[in-house]
Amino acid sequence: MTPDPIKARLLDGQALAVLIQQQEIAPQVAAFVSRHGRPPGLAIVLVGENPASEVYVRNKLKSGAGVGFRADLERLPATATLQDVLALVDRLNRSPLYDGILVQSPLPKTLGADAAQRVYDSIAPEKDVDGFAPESVGRMVQNRPALVACTPSGIIELLVRERIPIAGRHAVVIGRSDIVGKPMAMLLLHRDATVTICHSKTPDLAAVCRQADILVAAVGRAGLVTKDFVKPGATVIDVGMNTLTDLAAVQRMYPDGHPRLARFREKGSLLVGDVHPEVADVAGALTPVPGGVGPLTITMLMVNTLRAAQTILSTPR
Numbered sequence: 001m002t003p004d005p006i007k008a009r010l011l012d013g014q015a016l017a018v019l020i021q022q023q024e025i026a027p028q029v030a031a032f033v034s035r036h037g038r039p040p041g042l043a044i045v046l047v048g049e050n051p052a053s054e055v056y057v058r059n060k061l062k063s064g065a066g067v068g069f070r071a072d073l074e075r076l077p078a079t080a081t082l083q084d085v086l087a088l089v090d091r092l093n094r095s096p097l098y099d100g101i102l103v104q105s106p107l108p109k110t111l112g113a114d115a116a117q118r119v120y121d122s123i124a125p126e127k128d129v130d131g132f133a134p135e136s137v138g139r140m141v142q143n144r145p146a147l148v149a150c151t152p153s154g155i156i157e158l159l160v161r162e163r164i165p166i167a168g169r170h171a172v173v174i175g176r177s178d179i180v181g182k183p184m185a186m187l188l189l190h191r192d193a194t195v196t197i198c199h200s201k202t203p204d205l206a207a208v209c210r211q212a213d214i215l216v217a218a219v220g221r222a223g224l225v226t227k228d229f230v231k232p233g234a235t236v237i238d239v240g241m242n243t244l245t246d247l248a249a250v251q252r253m254y255p256d257g258h259p260r261l262a263r264f265r266e267k268g269s270l271l272v273g274d275v276h277p278e279v280a281d282v283a284g285a286l287t288p289v290p291g292g293v294g295p296l297t298i299t300m301l302m303v304n305t306l307r308a309a310q311t312i313l314s315t316p317r
């Protein structure tokens with residue numbers, strides 16, 4: 001008789017996020033307030049009315065308020081021009097109320113293909129809490145102190161706190177975006193992993209991924225990573241956030257009778273990752289979606305904002 005498959009240990013990003021926010025960041029914010037007479041300030045710019053962005057922004061504002069920040073939303077209508085966005089960022093750059101500025105992506109397509117980069121370029125480097133601006137990226141690549149992109153730094157935080165060894169291990173990152181894949185690979189490299197980056201042109205993706213001790217999927221394709229991508233016992237980090245609205249797509253991930261299928265029928269949509277649930281039978285550890293990487297991304301935004309505030313107030317003007 002074959003033994004039952006090992007079920008991967010679930011890496012609970014939500015629980016870790018609550019712990020870091022409540023037990024580590026909030027007391028430091030309280031100390032900051034008593035020292036400087038004001039809280040760290042975070043300004044979030046939201047352009048247009050993207051429903052997913054509304055949810056992300058609401059969660060970021062809620063977490064910001066929860067740790068004791070001043071966290072404000074600056075809205076611009078979908079009809080705003082790139083000049084309007086740049087003017088708002090300029091005002092926030094000069095405001096003494098805000099230590100961190102985040103412009104929620106995606107920006108409306110009407111602003112042009114290079115709008116996001118032009119906006120990131122315009123954020124004052126010391127307030128770049130998303131870590132997307134060129135100075136932040138350059139410092140991060142050189143492994144110097146920097147405001148580092150929140151999703152990859154949250155993943156490192158999770159791996160370290162879960163005592164998953166990185167040094168000397170083979171890490172494979174699927175995805176090469178500027179906000180997740182590339183910085184993820186660089187942070188793993190800085191921690192002495194041997195790193196492979198895969199993308200849409202990588203031949204025999206599954207075979208490359210099967211070499212990974214740590215596999216990070218940052219693609220945006222529901223259930224792309226199946227069992228045959230995963231070496232037994234590997235750690236699998238699922239960054240993907242895909243909203244399924246099609247029953248057949250949900251059924252490809254969950255068998256009849258699965259509670260998540262029932263949830264889909266109730267809500268008409270379901271948030272799933274890039275990793276197929278069957279991977280839990282092979283992996284040693286796995287982040288769930290939701291409740292894995294997402295909450296840590298927000299937590300690292302809080303960490304960056306506090307760090308930015310401390311740096312700004314300790315730098316002579």
Ligand code: NAP
Nearest residue numbers: 151175176177180199200218219220239240241293294297
């Ligand atoms: P992105 O900019 O669209 O990049 C996706 C990457 O995946 C690209 O490098 C692309 O390759 C690669 N790719 C696409 N199809 C592929 C395939 N079939 N095989 C191998 N590689 C493939 O996306 P992103 O901004 O990095 O985000 C990735 C996912 O993470 C999305 O689902 C997003 O919603 C999610 N996300 C989650 C969080 C969080 O906090 N949990 C934060 C950010 C993003 P090419 O470069 O060759 O096109």
